Amino acid sequence: MEGDCSRVTVDLENGPVYPSPIVTLVREKPTRQWRLCGALLAMALCVSAALFITWQKQDHTEKPDELQHMLRQLSENRKAAIHLEGEYNPSGAYKSSVEWTDDEGQGFSQGGLKLNNNEIVIPQTGLYFIYSQASFHVSCKANPKHPNEDMVHLSNTVKRWSPSYGTEDNKVYQTLLNSVRTVCKKSSNGEAASEGKWYNAVYVGAVFSLERGDRLRTVTENRLLPHLESGAGKNFFGVFAL
Known part of the structure; x- marks a missing residue:
């Protein structure tokens, strides 16, 4: 080998x-x-x-x-949301309603929801949660002969206008949310006058299907506007997409 x-x-x-x-x-x-x-x-x-x-x-x-x-x-997929804070300003531009702002206190807006002419404008069709609160300080007078005069009715309303309702020139708003609360302060001795103040907040909130271009606004009776409280967290109005 x-x-x-x-x-x-x-x-x-x-x-x-x-x-x-x-x-x-x-x-x-x-x-x-x-x-x-x-x-x-x-x-x-x-x-x-x-x-x-x-x-x-x-x-x-x-x-x-x-x-x-x-x-x-990430920017485009942010949830649409807006939170407004408001107060009654008799010398402002909106003398017959609460004046809302999104750049004071906890106010903000994102995702296309915006404040325009004291109304919230809806950017896209979808489901939205709408909420609002109005806070009042009132005094009631006790009158045994006219018990109905002893009561003060507080209300808070949110209304909607949609392009499907009509044209811009002829806006017809429909009520979406409404809450009424009755308060009264009676004097202990039955006398006619009582200077005590009652502080009450009227809150409303629910889910709605809204369309693109819808506009939302709050309505407060003129007689109640002078009794509207001012301060952070007292009056607010907001919407967020689901």
Whole structure:
């Protein structure tokens, strides 16, 4: 066998000497299987290098665009909501109603809902939760002969105008929410006058299906406006999308 041979030495005087093996290392020629594996390995390294270079280019060129797209989606997907705070201002632009604002106190607006001409404008058709509160401080007079005069009726109303109702020139508002509360302060001795003040908040809120372009406004009776309380969290009006 190649690579494995023995040498016999003969000593003419002492006789033959037993052979000592001599091992010769022989490098085997690569087989076809090994050559195929090497080719596949080289191809895999080339493909990996190409993919790495492509990923590096995308990481530097496409990443900012993807980030901007994600931020744009987050901004567009913000829930539409608006919260207004209000008070009665007899010298203001809205002398016969509560004057609302979205840039004072806890007021804000986002997602397309906006305040326009003291009304909330709906940006898209959908389900919305509408809520409002009006707070009053009133005094009642006790009169045994006319008990009905002892009572003061407080109310809070939210009305809606929709493009399906009519044109801008002939706006007809329909009542969505209305709450009435009766309060009275009677004197302990039955006398006619009592200077005690009653503080009451009238709250309304419910879910409605609204259309794009709808307008919402609150209505408070003129006789009650001078009794409207002022201060943070007393009077508010808001809408948010569901």
